[in-house]
Amino acid sequence: MTPAVFAEFLLNGLVLGALYVLMALGLSIIFGMIGVINFAHGALFTLGAYVAFQVQGALGFAGALVVAPVLVGLLGMLIEATLLRRLYLQDPLQGLLLTFGLAMVLEQGIRLVWGLSPKTFNVPPAFAGAFTLGALAYSKYRSFILVSVILLIAGLMLFLQKTPIGTIVRAGSRDPMMVRLLGISLTPVLTLVFGLGTALAAIAGVLSAPLAGVQPAMGVNVGTAAFVVVTIGGLGSFWGAIISGLLVGQVVSLSIYFQPRAAEASMYVLMAVILLLRPRGLMGERWEKFD
Amino acid sequence: MPKRLNRREFLTTSALGTAAAAVGTSALSFPAIVRAQEPIRIGQLIPFTGFLGAIGEYGKQGATLAVEELNEKGGVLSRKFELITEDEANPGVAVQKARKLIEKDKVVAIEGLVSSASCLAVGDEVQRAKVLLINAGANSDEIRSKRCHRYVFSTEGCNTQYVSAIGNWLIKERKVSRWYFLTSDYAFGHDLLRVARSLLAANKGNEVGSDLAPTGTTDFSQYITKMKAAKPDLIFHNLAGADVTNFLKQYAESGMTIEVAGGVIDSAFAWPVGESLRGHFPIIWWQELNNPASKAWAARYMKRWGRPPDNQAYGDYLAVHAIAQAIDKAKSTDSAKLVSALEGHTLTGAMDGLKGRPLTFRAWDHQLLQPMYVVAAKDKAKWKDKWDIFEIIQEVPPRGSALEDIAIPKAESQCQLEPLA
Numbered sequence: 001m002t003p004a005v006f007a008e009f010l011l012n013g014l015v016l017g018a019l020y021v022l023m024a025l026g027l028s029i030i031f032g033m034i035g036v037i038n039f040a041h042g043a044l045f046t047l048g049a050y051v052a053f054q055v056q057g058a059l060g061f062a063g064a065l066v067v068a069p070v071l072v073g074l075l076g077m078l079i080e081a082t083l084l085r086r087l088y089l090q091d092p093l094q095g096l097l098l099t100f101g102l103a104m105v106l107e108q109g110i111r112l113v114w115g116l117s118p119k120t121f122n123v124p125p126a127f128a129g130a131f132t133l134g135a136l137a138y139s140k141y142r143s144f145i146l147v148s149v150i151l152l153i154a155g156l157m158l159f160l161q162k163t164p165i166g167t168i169v170r171a172g173s174r175d176p177m178m179v180r181l182l183g184i185s186l187t188p189v190l191t192l193v194f195g196l197g198t199a200l201a202a203i204a205g206v207l208s209a210p211l212a213g214v215q216p217a218m219g220v221n222v223g224t225a226a227f228v229v230v231t232i233g234g235l236g237s238f239w240g241a242i243i244s245g246l247l248v249g250q251v252v253s254l255s256i257y258f259q260p261r262a263a264e265a266s267m268y269v270l271m272a273v274i275l276l277l278r279p280r281g282l283m284g285e286r287w288e289k290f291d
Numbered sequence: 292m293p294k295r296l297n298r299r300e301f302l303t304t305s306a307l308g309t310a311a312a313a314v315g316t317s318a319l320s321f322p323a324i325v326r327a328q329e330p331i332r333i334g335q336l337i338p339f340t341g342f343l344g345a346i347g348e349y350g351k352q353g354a355t356l357a358v359e360e361l362n363e364k365g366g367v368l369s370r371k372f373e374l375i376t377e378d379e380a381n382p383g384v385a386v387q388k389a390r391k392l393i394e395k396d397k398v399v400a401i402e403g404l405v406s407s408a409s410c411l412a413v414g415d416e417v418q419r420a421k422v423l424l425i426n427a428g429a430n431s432d433e434i435r436s437k438r439c440h441r442y443v444f445s446t447e448g449c450n451t452q453y454v455s456a457i458g459n460w461l462i463k464e465r466k467v468s469r470w471y472f473l474t475s476d477y478a479f480g481h482d483l484l485r486v487a488r489s490l491l492a493a494n495k496g497n498e499v500g501s502d503l504a505p506t507g508t509t510d511f512s513q514y515i516t517k518m519k520a521a522k523p524d525l526i527f528h529n530l531a532g533a534d535v536t537n538f539l540k541q542y543a544e545s546g547m548t549i550e551v552a553g554g555v556i557d558s559a560f561a562w563p564v565g566e567s568l569r570g571h572f573p574i575i576w577w578q579e580l581n582n583p584a585s586k587a588w589a590a591r592y593m594k595r596w597g598r599p600p601d602n603q604a605y606g607d608y609l610a611v612h613a614i615a616q617a618i619d620k621a622k623s624t625d626s627a628k629l630v631s632a633l634e635g636h637t638l639t640g641a642m643d644g645l646k647g648r649p650l651t652f653r654a655w656d657h658q659l660l661q662p663m664y665v666v667a668a669k670d671k672a673k674w675k676d677k678w679d680i681f682e683i684i685q686e687v688p689p690r691g692s693a694l695e696d697i698a699i700p701k702a703e704s705q706c707q708l709e710p711l712a
Contacts, residue, residue, distance in 0.1 A: 015512070115348065117349075130545065130546030139546060212509040212510070212537050213533055261505070
């Protein structure tokens, strides 16, 4: 393997990992705050891509990249406020069942509205083709994904660390009772967090749309991978999701190089090994809430 | 205790009975064609979910159009047709659905199928049940060779037909000798790889690399990087379904310029690639076919469904008509008689295959012999509309050559048909 090929492999793994990170962060934030495992995450990813497909004719790719996550995020907030909220005091299994059902409704709904045939979604002209850096020629669009994800993570971190709402979110995920005793209502914050998580899934969907065909089952593989990433990183952990997403991206891509048939299995093997050595995941903390 | 009719129920029931009898009598005065008769049911198994899901919609529309056309002309044997479509999903489900179609719906024949894995499983099942199956979408040679069956016919081309068409053209016209294979990791992909490899070996070419990708792969970047490093003359993909869309899109997006071709293409999966589509492929039917019957059909389909047909719509349309021709020829709906009628049958009348030359089912392996078309991705500047993505380069075998030339030779086939009874 020449250095240029090796660099390309690392970059491919990074891009794949970056999309996993986006998906996993959404799942992780929702789980950390609300305690619900969102099974509809993959379907919301797909919905993001379809909404982008619908609006990109009028708004262009940049417009779609903003509008689709906002719309899907609003749908997420609506779901939280009308359905999920009723189940907080019930058995956690009910939340799981609800999101599982939602996943099916969303996927079939997409089939009904947009049909079974994949939709054409071209790479935005500004990012078509590859750029060269010495011996390395790399896709402009994949580089764009990488940069966007880095900016998003930075923005998300600033939001959680520096804004008053972010502080409430962090405090609320540690000790909701204490936050309530301070006279802060968590209800709108929970809605916001669910919306934010679903919007992240939608962004990942829009970013993937030009690469993978926009079709009803496009979220299935990514959705499953996101669960694996969150489990490896530690449920509810921000940095865990990031580190583990990047790790899984590299493991999957290197296994394609050495043993393509094992590519799908590789992330599960990694998960099994990590769970054996460290049952709470890489960065998972021991929280009374989940014991 | 059995329920006894009271007086009122007795009166209503008998009144209804009388009314029904009256309708029955008056029906006798209608022309024979309209007389209420049990319809001829045809079962269709086609995927609506999974990585092959998109073509199911086309297959259903094609078969529906065929049934509508047949019924407009009064059906066959004065009986109308009825289509019952089920999702083939995966081999296990496909077999269950086939059983449901045979036992519950009492279909006369089954047609459709896209996944070779499902078709092999359903083929075994219909042979056991002795019900005619016409494979309209599965390509594995195995279906016509090692695991051929008396009750199974194929209107879909097999991998050997497709690969001979594209492979010989590539080697002769493009002079490519260093090939890199990318293959779907299931029955169809493995079979296609085997056929493509033997063609390459027969032409003394070199295989510089080969990868198997699981079905439903969404990210092909690592495979593409490996290909780039191996420096082949040609990338030959043996992929199916949505994987084709993803691979061809990402191939274009990687900025790579190495020639690309495939062992098969479904236009339903090529259309979504859009303007970045590149390469050469073999296809069983394309809308640009220079043939009035074919163009008229494409126009009828467009009018009925609001979009042009793809090759799978053609396949299922053809299969339904083949069943109707068999029933007409046998003057019966008995599966054994239909099988005898189709062996060596040449498609006739309005539905002769739409290719301007006679197409015949080979008697000894039940493969419909027909030409394939080498198509090239068209430059976007030359598109009439967003559907206009291919141009036909060549018909293979050319007019005047035997259709046998690209089919599995009898000497190489392992097909042993079971006795009919």
